[in-house]
Amino acid sequence: EEIHFENQENKKVPPFGGVAIILSTLISTVLFADLKNIYVQLLLLGMVAIGGVGFYDDFLKVFKKSKQGVKPIIKLFIQGGIGTLISFNIFENNKIAVQVPENYKVISLQTQEESKKVLTKIPFFKKTVVDYNTNEILKYGALLLYAFLLSFIIAGTSNAVNLTDGVDGLALKNSLLTLAVLTFFS
Secondary structure (H helix, E strand, C coil), X not given: CCCCEECCCCCEECCCHHHHHHHHHHHHHHHHCCCCCHHHHHHHHHHHHHHHHHHHHHHXXXXXXXXXXXXXXXXXXXXXXHHHHHHHHHXXXXXXXXXXXXXCEEEECCCCCCCECCEEECCCCCCEEEXXXXXXXXXXXXXXXXXXXXXXXXXXXXXXXXXXXXXHCCHHHHHHHHHHHHHHHC
């Protein structure tokens, strides 16, 4: 007998759908990506950690018969922790040094001439980035700002996929469409 979750419209949604997406991504990443690259490592860490939360949530619902699964506040706390961990690694890793093209406008928390370590591109403003490279006094404030922004993005992305999947089981269909377009471009 196949186990399904039922949503508001009584459509059947299979549990553990993210396992296939995560496994296929892990296999292709191990085969084709540079595993020494810090960005690849951090992305894999984030994906597996967020996927682990989703797996545990489905596990509670299927095997422990919990209607709620992992409580939403706990999910947000874990997602924030993952964002903070990744932020700290990006901020403190000496392997990360980003050079900004000359035609970009840099909004700096402090004027410095050295290479930029941590940058955020501002959406809707072409060629504009925020530089978090600061002196020791401002460093931890900049780290907190960056950790907040990154945690917000991670939680928002994770929950957007979770909500899409929970409503009608369409996360896989949307992901396949997106992956097809990215495959075409690459």
